[in-house]
Amino acid sequence: MTTIKDVAREAGVSVATVSRFLNGSGPVGADTASKIEAVILRLNYTPNLLARNFRRNESHVILILCPNVTNPYYAHILSGIVETFYEHGYSALIYTTADNPKRESEALDMLTKRRADGAILMAGTTDESVLLSFASRFPVVQCSEYEPSSDFPRVSIDNYQAGLDVMRFLIGLGHRRIATISSENHYISTKLRLQAYQDALRENSIMLDERYIALASKDYSFHSGKAKATELLGLAQPPTAIFCISDTLALGAVSAADEMGLQVPRDISITGFDDVEHTTMFHPFITTIAQPCYELGKRSALLLMEKLNQTTSNHHQIFLAHQLIVRETTAGLGHLDQTASTI
Amino acid sequence: MTTIKDVAREAGVSVATVSRFLNGSGPVGADTASKIEAVILRLNYTPNLLARNFRRNESHVILILCPNVTNPYYAHILSGIVETFYEHGYSALIYTTADNPKRESEALDMLTKRRADGAILMAGTTDESVLLSFASRFPVVQCSEYEPSSDFPRVSIDNYQAGLDVMRFLIGLGHRRIATISSENHYISTKLRLQAYQDALRENSIMLDERYIALASKDYSFHSGKAKATELLGLAQPPTAIFCISDTLALGAVSAADEMGLQVPRDISITGFDDVEHTTMFHPFITTIAQPCYELGKRSALLLMEKLNQTTSNHHQIFLAHQLIVRETTAGLGHLDQTASTI
């Protein structure tokens, strides 16, 4: 391996001068510079990052904690994070945690061990205290999900408002018997969307029916969505609309309706969330809330680098805009009746 | 930051002893050991990996090059890689290359710079010479795609055989006018599947019709699959079966058939590839080749670690088993005619 010492010797200068040349950290004479440059090219020298990082006590690596890479929602965020870091010369170390607190803290230990300079958390550490212990010592930003009681930097959409948007849209369509397929997980997004569901009902004086609240699996699986929708639709007084908190769940619900001989949206309106799943591959296209996933990742990365470079402790909490996209799985009750009567 | 020196001082021993204790690299007295252990716990000491890696000239980090994290096929492989490395104490550095040679070599430079000890390549570096230059100096394994002219370690399925399996199945069903939706990319998997398509035709004395070979976008997009299928199905003499080299493409083809008023599989048989996309969400469920994605990633990681630990240069080339899964998008020609006549 060629080292800075080899370069210095060959160029007839000191290692300090080569170092200055490499980093632009001090003045270097024009001809000295070109001499060094020539030697570097000839020797094909590359600085040893292991040594440099050690010396500078920084790794230029950031940690990404993600429950699950195969979930397209996370994959898209991840994409935004990774690309942004790449553009800025950072490397991304990825850990999949499967929502396992032990794995989460083991991954976060990479901060303590100095293998990474900062971290982006893409889902909730169940234990708030461990988050706190790391976030107080290292730059950490929470992406998409976050610990509501903390005021650490975070980037997400306004899940409560998005939930309200969906519900008000459904109610505006004339629906009164509205169910929701939420999830067993304890993510803040899940809580806020459920809260919005309840509040929207209340603000419209619609009585909350506990049987209309179904909890699908933690990872929003298609099959659990389908199963829950089947239950909901089998109720003595079934809902006329179902607010699903993910697209996969909505896809499952559409499938359930289909198998029960129900037509969407004529017999049942269904909404999704995220708009990263295959919402527009087959009819009926899913009405959903679009999240700016790539941007969510990008902004998180940008925010983290900001924290990395300046030690100001102004804690940003960024909300990115979501958008209700009305497609083919929702219809007004009035219109529905009309449609039904024409058959 | 507490260092090994602090621990040594507090425990009243030398740093060498602490180091030996930490690494089990030499004898340490029983009571000395317990004394050190106590201090480590009390001081909450963690070895600085920056220093350790520098000293050992290894990073315990491996590089993963992936064209695109949002493609579920890659995401599943990635999952297998990351989890396996995690279990073995390695960290995974991820680079998305977007099939851009410049980005690929920039990522691979992390090897030269010593930020990573080895690499897993998940898609083809267009330039073979750069692959060669890295693979000859560092442990590198190719996963899923590979450079056929090289004999470096790699893990994949037997794409040629898989293609043959699909084609023989289709031909066995009575199909003669079989089209393929391949891709514009230059991946080895694409080449081999196309080769299998042609060879299967030849071995059954079916004339190859160039108009039956369609090239979809590099990334197997749903829309390009749909567009190509629309063209194919609009031919004067349309195919009775379409062999798509990815599930997304097959989904697109099904959608195209649907919009043209054709019924799958009554009017047209369609096959996919990979079985990671949404092949079983909506009817008709896709007949496809299942790839063991997670296992592909896992085996690649295992193989790489093997190279990392022993410097034997036996180059493994591993083929993992694939499986033809017959579902609802394929039917025999005879059966089809029968079905058709009953309408």
Added chain:
DNA sequence: CTGTTAGCGCGTTCAA
């Protein structure tokens, strides 16, 4: 503008 010197935290001689 340039060189000398010191040291980051750790692992590894080698001598005791």
Added chain:
DNA sequence: TTGAACGCGCTAACAG
């Protein structure tokens, strides 16, 4: 079984 001393490759003081 233990400790003193050295150095990995690089950067940052400081002196010239």
